[in-house]
Amino acid sequence: xxxxxxxxxxxxxxxxxxxxxxxxxxxxxxxxxxxxxxxxxxxxxxxxxxxxxxxxxxxxxxxxxxxxxxxxxxxxxxxxxxxxxxxxxxxxxxxxxxxxxxxxxxxxxxxxxxxxxxxxxxxxxxxxxxxxxxxxxxxxxxxxxxxxxxxxxxxxxxxxxxxxxxxxxxxxxxxxxxxxxxxxxxxxxxxxxxxxxxxxxxxxxxxxxxxxxxxxxxxxxxxxxxxxxxxxxxxxxxxxxxxxxxxxxxxxxxxxxxxxxxxxxxxxxxxxxxxxxxxxxxxxxxxxxxxxxxxxxxxxxxxxxxxxxxxxxxxxxxxxxxxxxxxxxxxxxxxxxxxxxxxxxxxxxxxxxxxxxxxxxxxxxxxxxxxxxxxxxxxxxxxxxxxxxxxxxxxxxxxxxxxxxxxxxxxxxxxxxxxxxxxxxxxxxxxxxxxxxxxxxxxxxxxxxxxxxxxxxxxxxxxxxxx
Numbered sequence: 067x068x069x070x071x072x073x074x075x076x077x078x079x080x081x082x083x084x085x086x087x088x089x090x091x092x093x094x095x096x097x098x099x100x101x102x103x104x105x106x107x108x109x110x111x112x113x114x115x116x117x118x119x120x121x122x123x124x125x126x127x128x129x130x131x132x133x134x135x136x137x138x139x140x141x142x143x144x145x146x147x148x149x150x151x152x153x154x155x156x157x158x159x160x161x162x163x164x165x166x167x168x169x170x171x172x173x174x175x176x177x178x179x180x181x182x183x184x185x186x187x188x189x190x191x192x193x194x195x196x197x198x199x200x201x202x203x204x205x206x207x208x209x210x211x212x213x214x215x216x217x218x219x220x221x222x223x224x225x226x227x228x229x230x231x232x233x234x235x236x237x238x239x240x241x242x243x244x245x246x247x248x249x250x251x252x253x254x255x256x257x258x259x260x261x262x263x264x265x266x267x268x269x270x271x272x273x274x275x276x277x278x279x280x281x282x283x284x285x286x287x288x289x290x291x292x293x294x295x296x297x298x299x300x301x302x303x304x305x306x307x308x309x310x311x312x313x314x315x316x317x318x319x320x321x322x323x324x325x326x327x328x329x330x331x332x333x334x335x336x337x338x339x340x341x342x343x344x345x346x347x348x349x350x351x352x353x354x355x356x357x358x359x360x361x362x363x364x365x366x367x368x369x370x371x372x373x374x375x376x377x378x379x380x381x382x383x384x385x386x387x388x389x390x391x392x393x394x395x396x397x398x399x400x401x402x403x404x405x406x407x408x409x410x411x412x413x414x415x416x417x418x419x420x421x422x423x424x425x426x427x428x429x430x431x432x433x434x435x436x437x438x439x440x441x442x443x444x445x446x447x448x449x450x451x452x453x454x455x456x457x458x459x460x461x462x463x464x465x466x467x468x469x470x471x472x473x474x475x476x477x478x479x480x481x482x483x484x485x486x487x488x489x490x491x492x493x494x495x496x497x498x499x500x501x502x503x504x505x506x507x508x509x510x511x512x513x514x515x516x517x518x519x520x521x522x523x524x525x526x527x528x529x530x531x532x533x
């Protein structure tokens with residue numbers, strides 16, 4: 067992987083240097099990796115770029131309440147002033163959000179033109195044709211301003227939004243089906259005041275991490291060593307678990323004879339999973355099987371959890387003055403390295419997707435371009451609550467200036483981001499099979515034999531992902 071802070075010379079910049087980009091729309095004949103551009107609405111946009119090209123249009127966007135959504139809400143008026151496009155935002159709680167979105171898209175509804183989504187949903191919504199392929203839009207200079215600078219997005223985020231829908235193909239192949247907006251690295255946030263008082267530092271290996279979390283657990287004083295998610299949800303597997311699992315050499319699937327074979331029952335996987343479940347019992351919250359990320363970060367902020375292994379952008383707000391009991395007393399570490407020093411890190415992205423059935427595609431694209439652009443993102447970051455901007459220029463500029471009171475945050479980020487990407491294998495039944503994985507983890511936590519439980523899981527998942 068190239069340096070995450072590099073910004074390769076884009077095709078647009080080359081054309082600008084040749085004096086072509088300002089006058090000739092670039093309708094890419096070949097986008098992504100060996101993918102032909104689709105004949106979607108982008109190809110009908112011609113002439114020079116103009117933010118006013120769709121003025122008078124109203125678009126509807128679908129969002130779930132989130133700090134990113136809250137940060138951008140006040141900025142929508144600036145978009146309307148810039149473009150003449152009115153934005154109507156509908157909010158749906160996260161517990162119901164993807165069910166509603168799935169229902170709308172499956173029914174080929176055009177109610178919402180643009181919506182919040184994550185990289186995993188490219189695998190589910192892309193194959194049936196519900197998502198607009200954005201490559202023709204990105205590569206059309208009549209529809210995309212020269213300042214957009216697609217290659218300014220971190221490389222791992224760009225590749226996470228691309229897939230060719232073929233079993234066994236890695237993320238990064240095929241068309242682009244969403245634009246990155248916000249993302250999260252998974253690492254350790256810890257109570258620095260307690261660590262300093264005890265004269266201890268974060269663990270650098272997984273075995274030392276287990277011992278440290280156990281030593282910090284004091285049930286009598288309502289204090290425990292480590293919080294990570296434990297509910298029966300796919301979301302239990304993707305943050306700390308998948309990150310450390312991958313660092314220790316675990317994989318989810320391998321391609322064998324042209325098919326995916328689940329390997330979460332390999333000797334490495336069985337050993338790690340048993341240790342993770344045992345760690346939850348020895349040093350986790352007593353009601354671990356119900357824990358989601360707000361429970362984890364809440365306990366960190368209240369001084370009950372000494373460490374959290376989860377998204378840095380979820381723990382970040384707890385250190386903001388006035389936001390929690392432990393505000394100003396937290397610090398960050400990249401987490402234990404695997405054998406050979408691996409700091410592989412699974413990422414979550416919030417991104418913008420376009421409804422392939424939208425009746426307002428140009429206006430929708432202008433909104434997505436603006437929302438993920440440098441100007442709006444710089445303003446969001448300066449508000450103080452928007453962590454981990456997806457653009458290298460914004461991260462190295464505005465965001466770094468906000469990190470003075472967040473010890474270790476920048477160091478952890480820079481250590482991890484070169485190896486940060488979606489570590490799961492793309493497959494169309496990700497949500498179902500990964501939730502099954504969480505159920506198996508809970509069973510092992512409850513006393514079931516790790517090897518036989520994971521053998522059963524792997525057999526079931528292999529059948530599902532190839533069906």
